[in-house]
Amino acid sequence: MTASAAAPVPRTAAATPWLDTMTMPAAMVLALVVGYPVVYTLMLSVQDYNLLAATPAHFVGAQNYRRLLDDSTFWQSLGHTAEYTFGSVGIAAVLGLGLALLTEPITGPHARVVRALLLMPWAVPFVVVAFLFRYMYLQNGGAINALLLWSGVIREPIAWLNASSLAMPAVIIANVWAMTPFFFLLMTAALAGIPAEVLESARIDRARTWSLIVDIKLPFLRNALLVSSLLMIIANFNDFAKIWAMTQGGPGYSTTTLVIYVYRQAFETFAFGYASAIGVVWLALLLVFALVYLRALRMQH
Amino acid sequence: MSRFMKRNGLPALVLVAAISTAHAADKVTITFANWATAEGTTRPAIEKVIADFEKAHPDIAIKSESISFSEIARQLALRVRAGNPPDVAQLAGNDTFVLAATGKLEPLDTYVDAGLKSSLKPESTRDLAYQGKLVALPWTLAPAGFWYDKLVMQKAGLDPAKPPKTIDELMSDMAAIRKSQPDVIPLALDTTNRPFALQSNWPWMATFGAAPLGGANARADSPQFKAYLSWMRDLASKRYIDPGRKIGEFRPLAAQDKVAFIWDQVLLQGVIQNAGKMSDADFYKRWGVTTQPAGPSGKSYSFEGGHQLVMFADSQHKKAAWTFIAYLASSPDAIREYTLGPGSSLPPLTKLASKDVASKLDTPIYSAFTERIAATAATPPYGPAFAAAASAIMAGVQQAVTGTEPIDQIASSIQQQLERK
Numbered sequence: 124m125t126a127s128a129a130a131p132v133p134r135t136a137a138a139t140p141w142l143d144t145m146t147m148p149a150a151m152v153l154a155l156v157v158g159y160p161v162v163y164t165l166m167l168s169v170q171d172y173n174l175l176a177a178t179p180a181h182f183v184g185a186q187n188y189r190r191l192l193d194d195s196t197f198w199q200s201l202g203h204t205a206e207y208t209f210g211s212v213g214i215a216a217v218l219g220l221g222l223a224l225l226t227e228p229i230t231g232p233h234a235r236v237v238r239a240l241l242l243m244p245w246a247v248p249f250v251v252v253a254f255l256f257r258y259m260y261l262q263n264g265g266a267i268n269a270l271l272l273w274s275g276v277i278r279e280p281i282a283w284l285n286a287s288s289l290a291m292p293a294v295i296i297a298n299v300w301a302m303t304p305f306f307f308l309l310m311t312a313a314l315a316g317i318p319a320e321v322l323e324s325a326r327i328d329r330a331r332t333w334s335l336i337v338d339i340k341l342p343f344l345r346n347a348l349l350v351s352s353l354l355m356i357i358a359n360f361n362d363f364a365k366i367w368a369m370t371q372g373g374p375g376y377s378t379t380t381l382v383i384y385v386y387r388q389a390f391e392t393f394a395f396g397y398a399s400a401i402g403v404v405w406l407a408l409l410l411v412f413a414l415v416y417l418r419a420l421r422m423q424h
Numbered sequence: 425m426s427r428f429m430k431r432n433g434l435p436a437l438v439l440v441a442a443i444s445t446a447h448a449a450d451k452v453t454i455t456f457a458n459w460a461t462a463e464g465t466t467r468p469a470i471e472k473v474i475a476d477f478e479k480a481h482p483d484i485a486i487k488s489e490s491i492s493f494s495e496i497a498r499q500l501a502l503r504v505r506a507g508n509p510p511d512v513a514q515l516a517g518n519d520t521f522v523l524a525a526t527g528k529l530e531p532l533d534t535y536v537d538a539g540l541k542s543s544l545k546p547e548s549t550r551d552l553a554y555q556g557k558l559v560a561l562p563w564t565l566a567p568a569g570f571w572y573d574k575l576v577m578q579k580a581g582l583d584p585a586k587p588p589k590t591i592d593e594l595m596s597d598m599a600a601i602r603k604s605q606p607d608v609i610p611l612a613l614d615t616t617n618r619p620f621a622l623q624s625n626w627p628w629m630a631t632f633g634a635a636p637l638g639g640a641n642a643r644a645d646s647p648q649f650k651a652y653l654s655w656m657r658d659l660a661s662k663r664y665i666d667p668g669r670k671i672g673e674f675r676p677l678a679a680q681d682k683v684a685f686i687w688d689q690v691l692l693q694g695v696i697q698n699a700g701k702m703s704d705a706d707f708y709k710r711w712g713v714t715t716q717p718a719g720p721s722g723k724s725y726s727f728e729g730g731h732q733l734v735m736f737a738d739s740q741h742k743k744a745a746w747t748f749i750a751y752l753a754s755s756p757d758a759i760r761e762y763t764l765g766p767g768s769s770l771p772p773l774t775k776l777a778s779k780d781v782a783s784k785l786d787t788p789i790y791s792a793f794t795e796r797i798a799a800t801a802a803t804p805p806y807g808p809a810f811a812a813a814a815s816a817i818m819a820g821v822q823q824a825v826t827g828t829e830p831i832d833q834i835a836s837s838i839q840q841q842l843e844r845k
């Protein structure tokens with residue numbers, strides 16, 4: 124027998140059992156709190172189930188999904204979801220990054236005050252943010268119109284939340300205000316993590332500020348930016364409270380996102396079968412983002 | 425413990441405890457889901473009514489469950505399906521029929537005795553039947569009226585004794601108000617997207633001869649409905665309305681004379697008086713109410729926004745639940761405290777047992793509602809279809825009010841959505 128033959132076989136991925144008994148309790152809890160609603164939603168999505176109907180739910184196959192294809196409101200909602208999510212996350216990420224870079228040179232007690240002020244919107248509950256902006260946007264008596272009228276920028280007050288073309292940008296601005304501190308916080312932390320010797324050597328090489336940001340800092344921030352953006356995309360895809368409190372999806376359908384549409388179908392018309400079908404499509408889209416997020420996390424490590 | 429206590433006190437205590445237990449066993453608890461206790465204006469009044477009821481009926485306890493007006497139908501529908509409904513609930517408008525559609529409301533025909541039946545105003549129960557059975561007892565009546573601020577009218581050079589009688593007069597009055605007082609909202613209309621807003625706008629559609637729902641000829645792409653949508657767009661483009669506000673959000677503005685005309689129920693009086701600490705006499709000098717200005721149909725309409733009481737079929741204490749329902753709707757104390765209280769509305773009774781209650785109703789506002797406005801109420805085709813259609817119709821109304829899409833396109837889009845539902 125050779126020495127190599129006598130050596131213990133290393134534990135490989137193939138040898139790892141696919142289900143560790145130690146994970147069983149957690150797996151059972153997950154199956155109950157996550158698995159059950161998902162499976163039940165899938166089951167409801169292929170049924171004609173109205174909460175008010177006297178007749179019991181019955182299997183209708185892909186009928187609810189076929190109805191989705193012809194439902195212009197569903198497609199509008201899908202488009203608005205993308206507009207709201209990517210618009211908000213994109214702008215907030217750029218602003219958060221910009222603020223982190225701008226405040227980086229500030230040191231001492233001033234830095235703490237500035238950072239605390241910039242982080243304040245993150246501490247405001249989302250529903251409060253929504254109502255705050257709703258009242259600021261009011262056509263009659265709103266602070267924004269009052270300021271613009273006073274400064275002579277406009278002659279007539281603007282119906283920010285009640286004009287189909289302005290409602291979505293107005294809601295996105297409120298969302299960006301609430302979300303930017305999250306990106307600012309993460310980017311500030313990521314900037315602090317850049318090795319000092321890297322920055323020092325760049326300075327010795329007389330790198331200009333712009334070059335320092337673009338060639339040195341941004342590559343270091345890329346992963347943090349990607350992961351935080353994906354996290355916020357998932358969170359905004361599900362955002363109900365802000366939009367509902369500000370516009371309830373209106374005027375018309377101009378701010379109706381998937382989550383608002385599901386809510387109206389489920390709790391105003393009580394069409395749980397159809398609402399579940401929309402929910403399944405929504406879940407599938409979220410899963411795609413979640414998978415990309417997990418992949419990004421692995422890349423980061 | 426003394427010998428006396430051992431000999432006499434202990435058996436006495438045991439006896440008292442036994443009697444108390446037996447008494448507690450006889451006492452039934454009724455769960456009452458309502459928004460009256462959820463709203464600051466009406467909470468003290470309804471809590472007093474409940475306390476008075478419990479005092480008069482020591483064998484019945486009331487467990488009040490506060491649920492907001494906009495949430496109550498949703499929560500009750502879910503509770504009905506979960507097999508956990510309350511015994512009694514306060515409902516209004518389409519919500520009553522949404523719950524009736526579940527088949528879980530107890531028909532009340534057999535509970536309403538001849539005495540109560542003869543004392544109820546016939547119109548109060550006329551539209552509360554579902555599939556031929558009375559599913560709710562009217563608690564309060566609250567039709568919508570056309571309120572006008574006399575001070576604002578005066579400032580605009582209008583005669584406050586002559587509120588507009590037609591849509592044309594209304595448009596001309598609003599133009600004068602807009603010109604003289606740019607910070608005043610000429611007309612307060614609820615254009616939010618919810619079933620209540622459709623209920624509130626239904627009379628305005630009706631006065632244009634439009635009915636987007638109910639009946640074979642009901643269509644959202646009819647010339648009448650398009651005329652209504654065009655009028656709404658005209659109102660918004662001239663800034664006569666402030667879209668997106670719930671009717672409740674206009675009331676504080678009305679109290680500050682920032683609204684000229686408001687389409688609202690009788691409770692507006694209480695809100696304005698409370699906000700401005702205004703006496704009855706001052707209020708009548710400042711505000712008046714009349715029927716809706718008539719549109720092309722030549723008729724004025726209103727909607728009945730009163731509240732009803734329902735009993736759930738699964739209730740284990742139906743007799744006690746009915747006693748409570750009948751007390752709320754017809755007892756002079758309940759009418760004095762709650763119906764005519766801060767959330768003021770009209771009692772559904774023809775004759776009032778108490779003189780002081782009758783005298784409370786002898787005001788210009790109550791008289792206008794009772795004698796002129798109530799008769800114009802037209803009930804929309806309530807039911808689950810109404811709830812499902814409300815979202816599509818009000819979204820269309822909002823598109824007309826806030827967008828630039830052609831009215832024909834909006835009307836046909838609403839019609840298509842209604843046909844799909």
